[in-house]
Amino acid sequence: MVFSSLVFLYVFLPACLVASWLTSRTRAQNVFLLLASLFFYAWGEPIYVILLLLTCFVIWLCGILLGRARSRRARRGWLVAAIIFALASLVYFKYTGFMVEILNTLPFFNFQVPQITLPIGISFYTFQALTYIIDLYRGEIRIQRSYARFLLYVSLFPQLIAGPIVRYADIERELHRREITLDGMAAGILRFLGGLAKKVLIANYASEIVELCLESGHFSQISAATAILGIMAFAIQIYFDFSGYSDMAIGLGLMFGFHFLENFKHPYISSTITEFWRRWHISLSTFFRDYVYIPLGGNKRHRFRNTLIVWFLTGLWHGANLNFVVWGLYYFLLLMLERILILPHRDKIPRLIRHLWTMLAVLVGWTLFYFTETARFLTFWGRIFAPGLAGFADIEAKILWKQHILFILLAAVFSTPLLPWIRKRFKDPLHRLEYSRMGGFLRTAGALFLLFVSTASLVASSYNPFLYFRF
């Protein structure tokens, strides 16, 4: 099930909300949320729900055994066992086909490529489960003795299938005891509706522009300007799609009394690549930082090697395809270059220049990300650097730009911290409004308007896939 479906919005969500408000006891809410989450997962993946249960069980069991182990070696043994199990299942379900394809490029190898369906959300929930066992080994959290509660942590439906990667440590306390407050509810609803609007009212439309530009029947003949517009639209699409999903997840968490960390902090305002990755998909980059980079030695030992490994894995995590690996390595190169060439002199370079350079680098990155076929990737860049007959901008490009650049620019403005800025700038009047009857009605009306428009758009169109579903 996805959040931006009518069944979720008008059946699943109200049922869950009513059920959790019927009782204030966390334990009872947990039972209900667990059942609801498993149902949520099984709705689209009836078979693989078993894999989810099994993965959780093995890791939970390793946690118990780790707790009982006397020696440091035994503790380490259970940790390694859990990690191997989790990664083996991730590798098997996600990367087998890719590995066989790579093997087949070698002489004498010619295996049939197995067709394994990727279980929804496996990349996310495997990593979540790993944060538990690793933090447990490090002594940062206490053992979770209840399998059901551990399973609830991993399968909690707001963050189950497309992140953010919530660490066990961050919601450990709330798994045992949490409160559903009126303020939390209200904040959660606004956050959720904002995310829904980002997805339905911005990302879905941006995807249509991407399609017009980069998926036309005459893709090999497009002009440079069309290609550029297309990748800009994709940058809008992927940000609003993914951050919209994270907003919905965080909002839903709030409605049920959970506080998840932010996953996006306006990445498109970054003025360095380093900053971009501190603002984009934060839960993933901090996962790699804390569970791969630092254990490998961090900045202290083999910094170059460690960074390389992290970015190779970051790329690979996004998909079992060469282009994602190259995309990761591309960021490795950029970050290395930036560390040497730009960061030491950052104060001498105007912020605007740094910002433009960063956005250019990010856009180039999205071309690596978008084109999973090498031939199409090369065609794209061929059209930019060696415009064919269509030239730099043909009539098609001119019309597409004229029709869509306003939408892209407006969306870009919305990707900046415009709203937080307004909130800060007009703090007092907004504060007063918040405490007035009028303001209350206005806010509710605005929220319901977003819900209405999103619903109408959903009913009117059947087009509604989430991008981050494939990871």
Next chain:
Amino acid sequence: MRTRQTNQSILVIGFLVTLLVIGVLHLILPEQAVSEDEGRALAHFPKLSYADALTGEQAVKIEKWYNDQFPFRENFIQAGKGWRSLAYPNLNTDGMAIYLIPDEEGTFAPDPTEPPPTAPPPTSEPAEETPATTETLLPTEAPEPPPLDPFGEVTTTKGLIIINNRAMERYYGNEERLKAYGERLNRLNEKLGSGTQLYSLIAPTAIELYAPDEHHSGYSSQKLCIGIVNDTLDPDIRAVQAYDKLLFHRDQYIYYRTDHHWTGLGAYYAYAAFCESAGFEAAGLEEMEHYQIEGTYLGSLYRVSKNAVLKDKPDTTEGWKPNAEYTATAWDNSEMTVTYKIRLNDERVKGGNSYLNFSGGDRALLKIETNHQSGRKILLVKDSFGNAFVPYLANHFDEIYVIDPRYYVRSMTDLIRREGITDVLILNYMFGTSNQTWLSGFDLIAK
């Protein structure tokens, strides 16, 4: 403080009540059987099955039911569409079609339901000396094509541009498809062998001759795209140079302004180009009987755009009758049992159906026997542009066969062999080179 609490409550309650009300309405409102708007049956709650539950198919079916039976679905769809046209005016579905070459000619084709006239073949009257209403054919290659009027305001709508009271479909060629079209003709050529001469004629459309340069540059240039096809053709296939002939007469009334076809005069210039390829001397316009169709004509491009300016400036239709006695027989259905006698130029067709005056519209097969003794017989494989072209062929050939691959289903090569055909002309308009219906029909009969 109390107000703030109340405000929070209003939001929470408003949100939840909305979800619940719609959720409950979904359960209690009666199910709809069909959507009138979409012309389809709506999904009902699926039969639950174990197999579906295991594959996840059950969920898909249930969601389909849920979405189809959503309360006030029609109203929500209207609201959704309204929002879309308000917030994203440039992303309406019509706009998306702009650059897609129409795969189906359907929307632009003349109304095929118009019954063909079943009058006896006209006794061809000797050509009267009609005063030359139009100038005679100029010696072609003037160095520059005639200039156009200054361009007025450009209106863009539904894949069309409208300039100076003329609607034109945008064209965007695809190199692979164009080459594939040429290869098709090459394959046919191999089957024909040496006894039969193959010709290719591709008619440009009005946008090429009457729109600002940017609308026919790069891959929108039909000159370029016709060139791509011609370069693909085997050297012994003759490419008819209709393009230049039309271009150099663009100051005349050779294309309709409200329809995607050429006029009788446009077809005449293409015929003149064909004569140069086929070794005939083209009949002069003044040698043929001129006629004017009664009433005005609002063609396919008006019907698509519903543009008011076009409505005020309808087209007229004229034609020239061949200098020959002929009988023309048309077959319509695939069993070749229903036949009509038709006129190649039928003045009785009026107004909105004007273009149907030529060769009786699109027929599966048309056979024309003339009183000539040239020893040459031609097969014309065409789309609707061919209709205005056919009558002129009756000036020269003993027998003329016309087939439209969209309707004709028998073997073209059999026909050529059986009837002893000497010349085969494939005549298509620019968009037709990528029209799937036409092409798959062609592949079927060229086997």
